[in-house]
Amino acid sequence: MNPARLTLSFVKSASAVDQIGFCECEIVIVGRSNVGKSSLINAVAQQKNIAQTSKTPGRTRNLNVYQAPRERLLIDCPGYGFARGPIEDKDRWNLLIESYLSSRATIKMVYLCVDAYVGPTDRDIDMQAWLFQKHIPYTIVATKYDQLRPSERSGKQKKLCEVLSIDLEAVLWVSSRESLGIDRLVLDMQKHLEL
Ligand SMILES: Nc1nc2c(ncn2[C@@H]2O[C@H](COP(=O)(O)OP(=O)(O)OP(=O)(O)O)[C@@H](O)[C@H]2O)c(=O)[nH]1
Numbered sequence: 103m104n105p106a107r108l109t110l111s112f113v114k115s116a117s118a119v120d121q122i123g124f125c126e127c128e129i130v131i132v133g134r135s136n137v138g139k140s141s142l143i144n145a146v147a148q149q150k151n152i153a154q155t156s157k158t159p160g161r162t163r164n165l166n167v168y169q170a171p172r173e174r175l176l177i178d179c180p181g182y183g184f185a186r187g188p189i190e191d192k193d194r195w196n197l198l199i200e201s202y203l204s205s206r207a208t209i210k211m212v213y214l215c216v217d218a219y220v221g222p223t224d225r226d227i228d229m230q231a232w233l234f235q236k237h238i239p240y241t242i243v244a245t246k247y248d249q250l251r252p253s254e255r256s257g258k259q260k261k262l263c264e265v266l267s268i269d270l271e272a273v274l275w276v277s278s279r280e281s282l283g284i285d286r287l288v289l290d291m292q293k294h295l296e297l
Pocket residue numbers: 133134135136137138139140141142154155156157158159160161162180181182245246247248249276277278279280
């Protein structure tokens with residue numbers, strides 16, 4: 103059987119919420135800079151360069167809009183926690199993400215990416231609390247799972263779940279590099295996009 107895949111094409115990079123346009127429903131990828139959001143988009147689409155990945159954190163500064171079938175959208179949010187750059191820039195990113203997430207009724211699921219090796223940062227925990235408080239549905243995606251040695255896997259997994267107060271089964275453990283857990287993520291995305 104062929105691995106699951108979500109057909110995506112890049113539409114635009116939006117610097118304001120009203121530039122996104124109408125859709126039936128949408129899903130969102132959020133997480134700190136460099137956590138692997140763009141790589142994840144390439145992995146679910148099974149295309150190498152649909153989303154620009156970078157070794158330099160903070161490359162994605164706008165909301166990147168991707169078209170899925172039947173007027174569905176996937177939105178790649180700018181990464182938070184980027185240390186360099188002027189403070190006004192950081193505030194602008196926060197404002198953009200928060201105004202976007204709290205204003206679109208068509209958002210069906212937010213995939214909050216957390217580095218499986220590094221574990222949740224304070225900003226990840228803040229974002230989780232904010233989503234919970236706003237009643238925005240979210241799923242934790244633990245990225246770069248390939249970086250965990252087999253001997254440290256269960257310890258790291260347990261710790262991550264403890265810090266975020268969630269069940270192990272509720273987390274999607276993925277590696278874009280080795281295409282681990284991507285099928286399950288794609289099926290979950292298709293479900294929430296009602297595809
Ligand atoms: N080992 C490993 N590295 C990964 C994986 N996914 C992404 N990376 C690496 O992590 C770095 C950042 O990846 P991106 O996908 O650009 O991260 P991002 O979250 O989109 O970053 P911003 O756009 O800056 O917010 C790149 O060097 C990737 O090659 C993975 O599954 N495993």
